[in-house]
Amino acid sequence: MSERKFTEQETIRRAKLLKLQELSQNPFEVTKYERSHSLNEIVSNFNKYTKEELESLNQKEISIAGRIRLYREAGNKAAFVNIDDQNDSLQVYVRLDEIGEEEFGLFRELDLGDIVGFKGILMKTNHGELSLRAKGYTLLSKSLKVLPDKHAGIQDIEEKYRRRYVDLIVNPETKKIFICRTKIIRTIQNVLDAKGYMEVETPILHNIKGGAAAKPFETHYNALDTDVYLRIATELHLKRLIVGGFDGVYEIGRIFRNEGISTRHNPEFTSIELYVAYKDFYFLMDLTEELFRKTNEVVNESQIIKYGEHQLDLSKPFKRLHMVDAIKNLIGVDFWKEMSIDQALELAKKNNIHVEKHQQTVGHIINLFFEEFVESTIIEPTFIYGHPKEISPLSKTNKDDKRFTDRFELFIIGREYANAFSELNDPIDQYERFNDQIKEADAGNDEATEMDIDFIEALEYAMPPTAGIGIGIDRLVMLLTNSESIKDVLLFPQLKNKE
The missing domain is CATH 3.30.930.10 (Bira Bifunctional Protein; Domain 2)
Structure with missing residues (x-):
């Protein structure tokens, strides 16, 4: 059996997975995660509120899940991530004092592409961005491959089609x-x-x-x-x-x-x-x-x-146009006139139309004229x-x-x-x-x-x-x-x- 070779980043991610397994936090053992809302439901229902209005609402804790697409730290005690699901994207605000030191340390080890569930309440940042203030999280699946750059995407067009799942991500x-x-x-x-x-x-x-x-x-x-x-x-x-x-x-x-x-x-x-x-x-x-x-x-x-x-x-x-009229209007050849196959072949030769052995009929030649001269001109x-x-x-x-x-x-x-x-x-x-x-x-x-x-x-x-x-x-x-x-x-x- 051939041995697989991994890049440096893939090796690091596998080491992170091994560490989680040693801590009895193997994400691949998670069998389900109950979401209270899709990200689209949250954006559609709550983006209309101001920061102050959201703070005044009697909010119940909600749960969401998605794939990490952006990660940025705000000092040593907080971080922002953006997660995507099928239809939308949402920012999540994670603080050390909300989830605890040990969990925050493991959270900082997460990678782009990981699928994570979050529980928390909604807020808006000072810049007005709707976000979830996390009270806890669960790693649901570990991405062992590195995603393409968010802005550059997949540069190889054939690879885009071959690995459609990455293109969709x-x-x-x-x-x-x-x-x-x-x-x-x-x-x-x-x-x-x-x-x-x-x-x-x-x-x-x-x-x-x-x-x-x-x-x-x-x-x-x-x-x-x-x-x-x-x-x-x-x-x-x-x-x-x-x-x-x-x-x-x-x-x-x-x-x-x-x-x-x-x-x-x-x-x-x-x-x-x-x-x-x-x-x-x-x-x-x-x-x-x-x-x-x-x-x-x-x-x-x-x-x-x-x-x-x-x-x-x-x-x-x-528009509605007879095939014979379409040819006549464009190049002046009139197939409304009755003609023999020899006459049609002569017209084809005159107009550089190649006629195969099985196309030796006036009807085939009419269609060949249409395909050669008319089809590409129709907008x-x-x-x-x-x-x-x-x-x-x-x-x-x-x-x-x-x-x-x-x-x-x-x-x-x-x-x-x-x-x-x-x-x-x-x-x-x-x-x-x-x-x-x-x-x-x-x-x-x-x-x-x-x-x-x-x-x-x-x-x-x-x-x-x-x-x-x-x-x-x-x-x-x-x-x-x-x-x-x-x-x-x-x-x-x-x-x-x-x-």
Whole structure:
């Protein structure tokens, strides 16, 4: 077994722990500590009082606990510490004549990062800072590691993600992001629950790759002796539930896609998918705007938010623009005109668009033009709708122009935030679409979906007209908390193994 090596400071802290154990004051033997208040409750309820008003109150002794983040002595007989808990920070004033010489001597041996419980009464200093005047303390856990400097924080960005627990200790803004994340998810649930939609859970392990255009992770199911995929979407199972008679179902959960890692992408991420019977994709445009505004309200004070160098007004109606019009408006290429694949390929060549073997259709080329020239230019929230049929195997065909589907994606500052359809419920058409995807796979598209006969059979029992949407929770949190990277809103993002 390899022997661990400790820094000088770590060795000193371990020596302090040994001394406490010899004095029968081992902090790791403490099993619980009853707090009368959180620090936030104290600040919220008592900061309004003046020093004199606090002194005149008939106070009962209170108990609090937290991690020591600052320590400073006031001569040889008193000390101030600041402790943090989940939501707030509070100063504690400790005096030798209040807790006794022996206890004060041990108190002076405490380190930054130690978790301590205090009992006492509230006061305000001459500078007006709300503080607890300690009558006693209990060391609840000893920090054997040295925390990063309070002001400098963690300098190595990857280390910040790798040791998220340290980042949460030293950076209140990080903790605030994840509190906001929970509020955003709860708000989505509350809005959808109030509309009568039901939250459900569907399998993570799938026998068939489907529901999205993405490369899956594969694993082996020993009990069944079969290879399975980690889900790339929840769509096909949720639509089975609509067939089964539910009017509206949604799932918030982890999705797994075997793709690259970047500031926008993590191979496992959280999405919400919602399916509502008897509605179309225009209904989902309105609902998406409502969800974005209501989630923003719980984390920001204004509907005008900042993201990077941009300001966005979420109170304004989101723009709605057909994909073909978006291309035509920006670069003048008109895909409304009927054209052959050869004509489309010539346009692609003229505009330096590379077309893969599996993309040899006009619909694919339209999408390539959009991705190359338009996507990055969209700043204000914009619904891009009318996706070509070839890239939308699960969307209902537009009844006025069979080349396109009733589908939209929401783009903001060049990023996709939502993908929605009027769902294809024709089992015969769906079967042919799956066959087309098989042909694409044979031509080299490793993101093509597979044939799902069970889903076809589900549609054959009749699915009502249905609207379905997927929204990326992580990107929504990034937007509403002004976070630059997806790693900033994932508690434990994927990282390369540390050598």
